[in-house]
Amino acid sequence: MKHPIRLAAVVAALTLAFAAAPHSIAATAATVAPQTSAAPAHKALLALADQYYDAAARFEPIGATENGDNRFDDQLGMSIAPAKRAAQFKLYRQFAARLNTIKREQLDNGDRINYDILGYELKGLLAMERFPEHLLPINQMDSVPVSLANYAGGEASQPIGTVKEYDAYLSRVTQLPAWIDQAIFNMREGMKKGITQPKAIMISGLPAFQKLVSATPESNIFYTPITKLPASFSDADKQRLTAAYRKTVADKVMPALARLATFVEKEYIPACRASTGLGALPDGAAWYQARVANATTTSLKPDEIHAIGLKEVARIQAQFEVLGPKLGYTGPAAGLPVWVAAQPKFYPFKTEEEVQAVYHKLNDVLDTKLPLMFTLQPKAKLDLRLEPELSRATASDHYTAPAGDGSRPGVFWSVVNDPTKYGSTGMTTLFLHEGKPGHHFHIALMQELNLPDFRKFGGNNAYTEGWALYSETLGKEMGLFDDPAQFFGHLNDELLRATRLVVDTGMHAQGWTREQSIKYMSDTLGYDVVAKSETERYMAWPGQALGYKIGSLKIVELRERAAKALGDKFSLPKFHAVVLGDGTLPLALLEEKVDRWIASQQ
Structure with a gap:
């Protein structure tokens, strides 16, 4: 997500x-x-x-x-x-x-x-x-200027369609220069204290900041809403908004964006650290442990998570041994991902539309299969869209929540930089995770439950990503992985989540270098490009990637416990309703809830 x-x-x-x-x-x-x-x-x-x-x-x-x-x-x-x-x-x-x-x-x-x-x-x-953390205000994965720029088309989380919404977005854009100047001040403070981002991720992030710089106000991305002014607006509103956007972008925003891009390139990157993990910073070990606790909602230590990751990698690779021959591969199990990555038949697309068509067909199939597993589903619809061009280079396929008032659906965003390099094997498992029943069934439903706002719009990573990763496993029961290529995609994505446990803890707690992580991921997964971008993602968001596997393992464990305890009385739709019915929970509270349900069914 x-x-x-x-x-x-x-x-x-x-x-x-x-x-x-x-x-x-x-x-x-x-x-x-x-x-x-x-x-x-x-x-x-x-x-x-x-x-x-x-x-x-x-x-x-x-x-x-x-x-x-x-x-x-x-x-x-x-x-x-x-x-x-x-x-x-x-x-x-x-x-x-x-x-x-x-x-x-x-x-x-x-x-x-x-x-x-x-x-x-x-x-x-x-x-x-x-x-x-305020001394590290930007990285290649997210920053306020890029997030705000991605809203400019009016198709993302911030709607821009009414006069009031145009004014709201302009208000935000007007505040951007002050944020940029504070961020630059903070980074300079960080440079003095030895608290900077790793140099490699800022080099990767620099092009996005440079793209925000434009020669004219009209060609600036923050002027985009004016190019889409609804015909229904009055002439007075059109003139006022056009003048206001142009003046704000020309006088305030363009100079600030130029300051940021120049600062990052000329001052910050040369001063950034050569080290990789959070553990290299002052108080870094405790800093990482706090992030691990928040990401997993557990008291697990980095070394324990590292060991879980290695165990999961070995388990999944053992399944490759059985699957390989079904795909026509006869080499060692660990080499299967590399072999699949080299097969032209798994890259069948020529256009973005062809990629989208596969997701739309899958969405239709799921509409017929999911009611057998879920009695509790959100009312909000799921829309399928392509990621905006500005953020495609560094983005991953993801989901954004519906509007709380129901005015905007949940959205599955597919990131297609080059259709000819978009692999087909992982599409089913990806949609189960980012679309439905993954993030959409959980996050959209949360907004429809009678919950306080801090829960409706908040959450924790272990449950959120753990549920989505668990949702991927349901593809096997629905017959979606009968195609060996799609089952490979599922296992390979699961393998990615397992390797995350190894390399995230490796880099931030065990002194692994960026290059060591890339090599481990490349050797294990067989995808060099993903190895680089994923490694740099974990560098930017220490601990964030741990929640997926830790959360998923807990939900699988609870399902197995319930099925064993209840025998013929076990109902999968009821189990899913128990897991989803109170929204996001820390894992310990989820476990208590499932145990109470098991007792009540007995």
């Missing part, structure tokens, strides 16, 4: 990306009054949860937009400013103190889940306070 769910991608304490107008920290602080003992526990909890979410959403409003909450689309946020960051952590401490005054035993089961998750999120957020 996109970092946002690409974002996502959604690490609860790291991607509860949400935020603040310059006045909002003080305004929110004024609402943080001590709870009175007379307030019922239920009412006090919901009030606290709403205030917490509102504060978080104002602090990082782009994250709110990515997660389907469009109420803050006119705000950019300045979460990277040290003073605002300090004020936000002060708020979180106040929220945690208030939560501790609410008597959990007075809450019903649903409220106890909200209580426990709010406590978990606050603990995770506060654990990050000591680590200067």
Whole structure:
């Protein structure tokens, strides 16, 4: 999913990306009054949860937009400013103190889940306070300027179709130069303290920042909305918006984008570190452990996760031994991915439209098969679109959430840089993960459940990505992997998730170099290009990629436990409803919930 769910991608304490107008920290602080003992526990909890979410959403409003909450689309946020960051952590401490005054035993089961998750999120957020993440405000995977540029076409998470929406986007764009200048200031501070990004990922990211620079306002990507002005707008609105966009882009945005591109190329990249992992930075081992805890919602240590990864790689490669001959391959199992990658028959596409047609056909097939496995499905539709050109070079296929008000569907974005190099073997498993029943069934459904906003628009990576990876395994039961090539694609993608456990912990906790990671991934997966881009992704987002496999393994374990305990009474649709029915949960809470369900069925 996109970092946002690409974002996502959604690490609860790291991607509860949400935020603040310059006045909002003080305004929110004024609402943080001590709870009175007379307030019922239920009412006090919901009030606290709403205030917490509102504060978080104002602090990082782009994250709110990515997660389907469009109420803050006119705000950019300045979460990277040290003073605002300090004020936000002060708020979180106040929220945690208030939560501790609410008597959990007075809450019903649903409220106890909200209580426990709010406590978990606050603990995770506060654990990050000591680590200067604001000194690393951009990388090749995501940055505010590129995210905002991707909204310009009006087809992504931020809608641009009404006069109000045009004004909201212009408001955000107007705030971009101040964000850029703060980011440059922060990076210079990081350079002084030895806290910089690895040089390799900034070299990879530089072209995206350079593409944002334009010769004229009219050719600038942030002027794009004006090229799509609806005919229904009044002449007065058309003239006002055209003049305002042109002036803002020409006078403020273009100079700021040029400053950023020049700074990254001339100052920052030469000063960036040659080391690879987070562990190389001051306090880096603790920093990485905090990210691991947030990404996996467990207390697993990096060395334990590394060992799990190696075990999973070996298990999957053993299945290659059986599958290889069915594809016409007779060599050693570990060489199967390299062999498949060299077969022209697995690259059948000549156009983007041909790629999209396969996904549309698969979507139709799933509409007939998924009702047998799911009684609980979202009402929101799933749309299929191509990734915008600006971000294709560094993006991965991903999902974005529907609008909370139902005005925009969930979207599966396919990234097709060169159709002739788009492999067909992984398409089924990819769509099961990023489309349905993966991210769409979980994230779209979350917005339709009666949940507080902090849960409806938030989440954690282990459940979010763990569910999506578990969803891939359902393809076998649906007969979608009867084609050996598609089953290979499934196993190879699962192998990618297993190698992530090895190389992410290898780089950030065991001193692996970027080159060591690329070689391991290339040897294991057989895809040189993916090995480079994936390695650099894990460098940019330490720990984020661990949630997939750790979460998936837990859901598989819980399903096997339930099936064994219930025997003939086990119902797969009911199990899926239990897993999805309360939205995103930390893995320990999910396990408790499934165990209670098993007991109730017995």
